[in-house]
Amino acid sequence: MLQVAFIRENKAEVVERLSKRIDHAGDSVEQLLALDLSRRTTQTQLDATAAELNTLSKEIGQFFKSGQVEKANLLKQKTADLKDQKVKLTESLNATADELQQLLYQIPNLPHASVPEGDSEDDNLEVFRNGSVPELHKNAQPHWELAKKYDIIDFELGNKIAGAGFPVYKGKGARLQRALINYFLDKNTAAGYNEVQVPHLVNEASGLGTGQLPDKEGQMYYVSADDLYLIPTGEVPATNIFRDQLLQENDLPKQLTTYTPCFRREAGSYGAHVRGLNRLHQFDKVEILRVEHPKNSYNALDAMVEHVKGILEELKLPYRILRLCSGDLGFTSALTYDFEVFSTAQDRWLEISSVSNFETFQANRLKLRFKNAEGKTQLAHTLNGSALALPRVLAGILENYQTELGIEIPEVLRPYTGFDRID
Incomplete structure (x- = not known):
């Protein structure tokens, strides 16, 4: 299985070498990179949501300790919304990662430079x-x-x-x-x-x-x-x-x-x-x-x-x-x-x-x-x-x-x- 990071960093080379083996190599690579970008973007959003949840949880604890129950309850409602968002982001991330993995399974290895071109x-x-x-x-x-x-x-x-x-x-x-x-x-x-x-x-x-x-x-x-x-x-x-x-x-x-x-x-x-x-x-x-x-x-x-x-x-x-x-x-x-x-x-x-x-x-x-x-x-x-x-x-x-x-x-x-x- 090809490494996504290598494909991302060497797109032109990958397309050129893959074109020796499969039709529409450029389309496959573009689809793969789009999925990879979506996966990484969703992961960033998920990480940010998890970090915000962690911060709010600490603040809620401090408000309860100081007797500021009303403020604590307001933040609890916000954390509930963030938890729902986290679940949706996780589901989206898993679906995108699975789609990316399945596409990677379908792409053959890159031929070495010495491999002659041919059909059969x-x-x-x-x-x-x-x-x-x-x-x-x-x-x-x-x-x-x-x-x-x-x-x-x-x-x-x-x-x-x-x-x-x-x-x-x-x-x-x-x-x-x-x-x-x-x-x-x-x-x-x-x-x-x-x-x-x-x-x-x-x-x-x-x-x-x-x-x-x-x-x-x-x-x-x-x-x-x-x-x-x-x-x-x-x-x-x-x-x-x-x-x-x-x-x-x-x-x-x-x-x-x-x-x-x-x-x-x-x-x-x-x-x-x-x-x-x-x-x-x-x-x-x-x-x-x-x-x-x-x-x-x-x-x-x-x-x-x-x-x-x-x-x-x-x-x-x-x-x-x-x-x-x-x-x-x-x-x-x-x-x-x-x-x-x-x-x-x-x-x-x-x-x-x-x-x-x-x-x-x-x-x-x-x-x-x-x-x-x-x-x-x-x-x-x-x-x-x-x-x-x-x-x-x-x-x-x-x-x-x-x-x-x-x-x-x-x-x-x-x-x-x-x-x-x-x-």
Whole structure:
């Protein structure tokens, strides 16, 4: 959530940057500033009324003590009128503050200066590419056919149990899935990320804190009986560990990693591009996140990008990195890099990770602050990345490592799987 004071003091810059992301940015900013002015004016009136009430209360007490009952009663009538005014001002203030808050919830983060302008994923900017696409044998198949051939992932069984988008991993498929999770966690902890296990359901305050609510409630599974949401990513509960915290400057950075299943309704998703593991309602993911000093957050973002690159290079998968354009940028992000692995059998790129800097956008919602060296309190920066999302990594391995004799296991994973081939 943007800070009102920053918008007020940097109106022209905010409008210019927001215009990359939303239509009529100027109108939204004007509406927001008008509400802010009304809120501040009402607050001033309320403070003045409360101060006058306090003064009159003292005078009434003095009049009663001195026996001037008539004067005291006259002032009591005035205080009654002021109390009515105070109630009305309080109601007006609360209504205006709530309207302002709801409008703030609807405004996305300001894009970083390096974010390219664009309307869709077609306008994303490729900034890096690594690895060569393997030449597959003539009978090469996409991963959903390989899964059936080697009986390692059962999409039909998952459909029977829960519905489409809930696969059942079997035998060596399940072991490969577990191997990837452990490998990712080991790589992350070796890089200094502290592993945590977090709840798989969150309350509304947690969803609001990281920006999933009210923006993405239609994509989240909701448990109405308990007013809880199944998590769309481990980022939500892990980042909320720091909600309402005041850290010291020397506490920074905070670095966490977590493995969780993720649940997404993916409403409206259909077509050939969602076949197999390409898009699921339930999938596993390992996350990394950081809480950083604002001066260091973009260095931290670069370090996270390099970390994910290192994992993919060890897996020897062909991949590329995209800097997302303004039209494809997530609601809460100031700058995002997407990692995509090339699926040779499908002849297309598959997104496997997003690494983002949210700057103060989440921290403002979370009330996540730190006390700097001068003793002043300021908002921290939050960052998040997938290291990595499993389904499309697994799809990339199955398709790119397939041979006529079976599916080879990347060498770095063999200590985790206990086998070197699926056949």
